[in-house]
Amino acid sequence: MYQPEEKQPLTQPKQPHPKTHRRRRDAGKGRFTKRDCFALIWIGHQYGIRLDHLQLLLGRFPGRGATYTNWISGSATRDVVTRWEKEGLVRVERLEVDGPFWIWLTPKGLRRMGLSYTYRDLRKLKDVKGEDLTHLYAINAIRLDIEADEPEAHWISERALRQGQIRLKGQTLLHRPDGVVVFPDGKTVAIEAELSMKKPFELEEVLLELLWGEAYLRRKTEYDRQTAREFSRGNRSPYDQIWYFAPKTIRRHVRRARERLFADLTISQQEAERIYIAWYPLPHSDEESTQEEREDNEALGLDDEDEEEERLDAEGEGDRER
Template sequence: MPRSDAGTIRATERDMQLLRWIAEQYAIPIDQLAELIGATEHAARRLMQRWKKAGWAEGRVLIVRERPLVWVTRRGLDDMGIDYRPWEPTLAKIEHIRAVNAVRLSLEASRPNGIWTSERQLLKEQAQRQRAAREKGLEPPKAHHLADGLWQIAADAVPTAVEVERSYKGTERTTQIMLHLVHTQKLKVAYFTTPTIKPHLEAIVSSRADLAAHIRIYDIPRGEQ
């Protein structure tokens, strides 16, 4: 007699870990998914199709001649116990997502036990603090600039703010962000950027000793500029 759940796709621990990683980053292009799972792009496409069949993820080509982008659906968030609001990709965010993913993949490859806190998680925590203040009848803290991620090499290590800069915000705005991260949030900062933008960031940092002591500037990994 056939089982009542025949044909049902059951989640593995690997599914849960990978879908959480993708949800934290908003989305992932299929070639980066292949890198994340340490397999071929063909294997990544099979995995995407499995998740789509289960209703956990969506994946499709959004830009002609580009690879499919994969993101977690509302059902995937619910089934995996991931407490984020559903998200749909926009063309404007795809390249930034790819660049931030490249940085996270590179950091985790160099330090497999490192801890990444995503911008999506930071936004959620900021909203929770604002909501808690309102529930107590207090003035909620103002929303402020959040890094693209926080990176810690160990649980007891001081986190470093990670900024991925693909479009220059101008000297004044960039300086304000740097000062906020260094002086208000008391963080060291790692900027990952393009060869075009890098000289602008270096000029700002070198002009102020208080920034130069806390900010380092790197290239975005693997040609994701």
């Protein structure tokens, strides 16, 4: 007789053991990117940056699908700044009426970036002679412009130049430029953002210290200034060139100082040509850049020399044809 097979009780399939996810060490913290590190170090060296300049700085690392390759939108920039601020790396405040926000590193931000600078509160920057926000904005604009043209150029900030300097009582320190640029070919350029009028004699002394360096400063402590000038002719500072960026009125003032030093034989023609006086605000077109260069060449008399050389060359060609 047929006996049906006894049914085996159904068993539930063995369920896989749920995976346990280990909590990341950086859970709850924003991811830190190469762009973050680059931008925060840049800001730390420069004391601070305004939001519109930060758009250009962050634009060097545009995100996926970015519309532009040299800047990012204001909203995207504010998102980055908000993340930094939440991590306690930066301070963000509107320091100018109706102007964009300024951003600067907190003590924590400086430590995180490995920068050993003393904390500087930008809200107090206006109290320091020659270091107001307008001047800082100009220096940042100049640095951004130079780095856009020469990405491999190395910028040494005024903050880095100042670090470690100790002024003893009664001691005079060598004039410190607003920045120094070392180009890939080794050319070293001192940068000056000259936005206010100096006394003529004071400006001449700054120019000579930038041209002649420590040797001139040392001789000024040993002799009177005129003797120091006579003994320092031929000395050379580490700077191959000195670039002054200035508004129109100040440019005339700097050029007159350069002309006086050349006219009384304090400096040579070659030394005068090491001082280049450029526009600020910066040129916005190739035409303005050409006009800027022509303006300084005319002040040095270089255009006249070029025209004379062209005339002599033309005469030489004519003589050979005859």
